[in-house]
Amino acid sequence: MNLDREKMLNLYENMVKIREFEEKARELMLGGKLAGFLHLYCGEEAIAVGVCANLNDKDCITSTHRGHGHIIAKGGNIDKMMAELHGKATGYCKGKSGSMHIADLNIGIVGANGIVGAGLPIAVGVAFAMRYKKMDNVVVAFFGDGASNRGTFHEALNMASVLNLPVVFVCENNHFGMSTPQSVHQKIKDISVRGTAYDIPGKTVDGNDVLAVYEAAAQAVSRAKNGQGPSLIECKTWRHYGHFIGDPEPYKDPEEQKKWLARDPIPRFAKQLIELNYATQAELDAIKDSVKEKIEAAVKYAQSSPDPLPEDVFSDVYAE
Amino acid sequence: MAKMSYIEAIKETQRAEMQRDPNVFIAGEDVGVMGSAFGQTAGLLKEFGPQRVVDTPISESAIIGLGVGAAAMGLRPILVIDFIDFMAVCMDEVLNQASKLRYMLGGQVKIPLVIRTQIGAGIGAAAQHSQSLEAFFTHMPGMKTVAAATPADIKGLLTAAIRDDNPVMFIEHKTLARLEGDVPEGDYVIPIGKADIKRKGSDVTILSWSAMVHKCLAAAESLAQEGINAEVIDIRSLVPLDKECILNSLGKTGRLVIVHEAVETSGYGAEIAAMVADQGFDLLDAPIKRVAAPFTPVPFSPVLEKEWVVSEEKIIDAVKSLF
Ligand SMILES: Cc1ncc(C[n+]2csc(CCOP(=O)(O)OP(=O)(O)O)c2C)c(N)n1
Ligand SMILES: [Mg+2]
Numbered sequence: 001m002n003l004d005r006e007k008m009l010n011l012y013e014n015m016v017k018i019r020e021f022e023e024k025a026r027e028l029m030l031g032g033k034l035a036g037f038l039h040l041y042c043g044e045e046a047i048a049v050g051v052c053a054n055l056n057d058k059d060c061i062t063s064t065h066r067g068h069g070h071i072i073a074k075g076g077n078i079d080k081m082m083a084e085l086h087g088k089a090t091g092y093c094k095g096k097s098g099s100m101h102i103a104d105l106n107i108g109i110v111g112a113n114g115i116v117g118a119g120l121p122i123a124v125g126v127a128f129a130m131r132y133k134k135m136d137n138v139v140v141a142f143f144g145d146g147a148s149n150r151g152t153f154h155e156a157l158n159m160a161s162v163l164n165l166p167v168v169f170v171c172e173n174n175h176f177g178m179s180t181p182q183s184v185h186q187k188i189k190d191i192s193v194r195g196t197a198y199d200i201p202g203k204t205v206d207g208n209d210v211l212a213v214y215e216a217a218a219q220a221v222s223r224a225k226n227g228q229g230p231s232l233i234e235c236k237t238w239r240h241y242g243h244f245i246g247d248p249e250p251y252k253d254p255e256e257q258k259k260w261l262a263r264d265p266i267p268r269f270a271k272q273l274i275e276l277n278y279a280t281q282a283e284l285d286a287i288k289d290s291v292k293e294k295i296e297a298a299v300k301y302a303q304s305s306p307d308p309l310p311e312d313v314f315s316d317v318y319a320e
Numbered sequence: 321m322a323k324m325s326y327i328e329a330i331k332e333t334q335r336a337e338m339q340r341d342p343n344v345f346i347a348g349e350d351v352g353v354m355g356s357a358f359g360q361t362a363g364l365l366k367e368f369g370p371q372r373v374v375d376t377p378i379s380e381s382a383i384i385g386l387g388v389g390a391a392a393m394g395l396r397p398i399l400v401i402d403f404i405d406f407m408a409v410c411m412d413e414v415l416n417q418a419s420k421l422r423y424m425l426g427g428q429v430k431i432p433l434v435i436r437t438q439i440g441a442g443i444g445a446a447a448q449h450s451q452s453l454e455a456f457f458t459h460m461p462g463m464k465t466v467a468a469a470t471p472a473d474i475k476g477l478l479t480a481a482i483r484d485d486n487p488v489m490f491i492e493h494k495t496l497a498r499l500e501g502d503v504p505e506g507d508y509v510i511p512i513g514k515a516d517i518k519r520k521g522s523d524v525t526i527l528s529w530s531a532m533v534h535k536c537l538a539a540a541e542s543l544a545q546e547g548i549n550a551e552v553i554d555i556r557s558l559v560p561l562d563k564e565c566i567l568n569s570l571g572k573t574g575r576l577v578i579v580h581e582a583v584e585t586s587g588y589g590a591e592i593a594a595m596v597a598d599q600g601f602d603l604l605d606a607p608i609k610r611v612a613a614p615f616t617p618v619p620f621s622p623v624l625e626k627e628w629v630v631s632e633e634k635i636i637d638a639v640k641s642l643f
Binding site: 034035036037084087088093095096097098100101113114115116117146147149150151152177178179180184185186250251307308310312313314317 | 349350353354357375376377378379380381405406408409443444445446447448449614615616617619620621622623624627628
């Protein structure tokens with residue numbers, strides 16, 4: 001892995017940023033400050049960060065209901081994200097979206113999505129347009145293990161394959177679709193094998209190892225940009241919290257939870273950085289502190305922002 | 321009578337029907353181990369086992385398709401699609417299969433399935449988790465559509481839906497989950513197609529279904545203090561529609577306000593208004609009023625959502641505009 005120090009620390013900072021953003025969002029929701037559903041990305045940070053580190057601003061992603069991590073990793077503005085969670089006029093979508101539909105088309109975030117599996121075919125369309133316009137770019141479609149059982153997964157992979165489009169399908173296998181364990185919702189263990197059915201190379205990686213994810217994504221992205229078509233990457237991971245805030249998680253085995261918490265991608269990468277002399281603990285602590293400050297600033301920004309006006313209900317239904 | 325919540329009524333009714341008829345089973349996402357997100361099927365897996373309470377993959381087309389096939393074979397599936405918004409991804413199985421098979425096959429099969437799903441805004445769930453799409457299913461000959469506003473109606477209507485030999489859309493409302501009410505004990509069936517007069521009155525008929533019924537009742541109480549005595553009809557069944565109940569009420573009141581949470585354009589209120597204009601024109605002393613959501617998706621921001629959802633005040637204003 002030939003990443004320079006700056007890039008390595010960048011990976012670390014982004015993972016910490018996601019973690020701190022999510023912990024703050026959780027605290028705000030439990031404190032009654034946020035409405036709606038909140039699906040936290042804690043534990044899965046290495047995937048969004050490892051993948052998006054290979055993308056530029058013109059490359060695109062489609063995201064899921066668990067989208068905050070993807071958006072931050074792709075360069076999303078946390079002030080606007082936090083304002084959106086608060087339903088403020090200054091939020092990414094002027095308060096229309098909340099947590100589940102955040103997008104920033106200027107930097108290739110085509111959108112989070114409340115419908116499981118909806119992002120995959122949309123990614124195929126974005127890739128189609130990229131080729132149509134002779135752009136040298138790629139689309140990443142993030143989705144979960146549960147989503148891999150929807151028809152849209154199969155249709156999108158097949159279509160991307162036959163049209164040879166620049167899509168990287170990134171499956172975040174956190175081993176549950178809501179409460180349903182992977183072993184109950186599908187018989188395969190490695191979702192990457194499903195690529196075979198569509199003649200798409202499939203690869204399984206440790207989703208809690210940011211460098212492993214980075215490398216797999218680097219290969220898939222360069223394949224796509226070289227006109228060699230789509231890839232499927234499965235990242236094995238675990239969500240630290242429930243499906244959404246308020247989920248009592250009766251379905252999680254405490255032993256498994258413990259095992260996975262010990263594989264938390266952030267301390268794990270911190271250890272690597274220190275061992276390989278990329279940074280000292282003090283430097284990593286400083287990164288965390290500065291991230292925390294930015295998150296606090298985002299909350300202030302959000303909470304001091306104006307609400308939308310009642311008449312804004314009617315705006316943006318149709319293009320003028 | 322037993323006191324129970326809306327959610328408990330859903331759970332207990334399914335339990336009772338599963339005990340009564342071994343052909344009744346439940347299939348859907350997270351209905352088993354988790355007992356559904358709000359506990360609508362809690363404990364049923366333990367009682368009836370995994371053959372009758374099936375935790376499915378996230379494969380909505382296959383869930384409804386499974387129900388159609390199983391129903392054609394004589395079973396009585398209860399299929400759970402948590403939010404009505406997700407019905408969009410399995411519409412073929414509902415529209416072109418479940419609702420039409422019997423007719424297309426010249427009456428050779430019955431498709432006695434129930435699809436349990438929730439509508440409704442009000443919890444900040446935004447545009448893809450808050451819609452009221454019940455009207456979609458009223459545009460499908462062969463399909464029945466019912467909506468329950470109280471725990472008692474849950475029991476009576478869900479029992480009827482499960483025992484019905486036709487596909488039935490069973491519409492729940494997510495904001496009613498904790499609503500408590502008296503529920504009749506023993507066998508209790510509300511015939512599908514029977515409206516319920518939830519408040520008697522003589523000056524104006526306010527007609528609604530699902531959660532909006534409660535706002536209509538609250539509006540009626542306020543109106544009573546101003547001397548307007550409103551009758552509130554909960555139609556409970558959209559298809560078939562209890563036209564007789566509606567026309568009888570108009571015979572007394574001469575005024576009709578239709579209230580629903582769905583967007584006004586092509587909402588089911590339009591169908592009811594057209595029916596009344598056609599069959600009850602002579603009964604009317606004033607134009608028919610509709611109170612419904614504006615023609616926009618449901619916004620997230622609590623400020624906007626509150627503006628979007630029909631309020632008691634809007635109902636009151638609509639009623640007063642007729643006098
Ligand atoms: C089409 C559709 N079906 C069901 C749901 C309800 N739902 C939301 S998230 C979820 C689980 C998704 O599991 P997975 O794809 O593994 O993603 P994860 O939540 O684990 O990140 C379900 C069933 C939905 N939003 N859309
Ligand atoms: Mg999952």
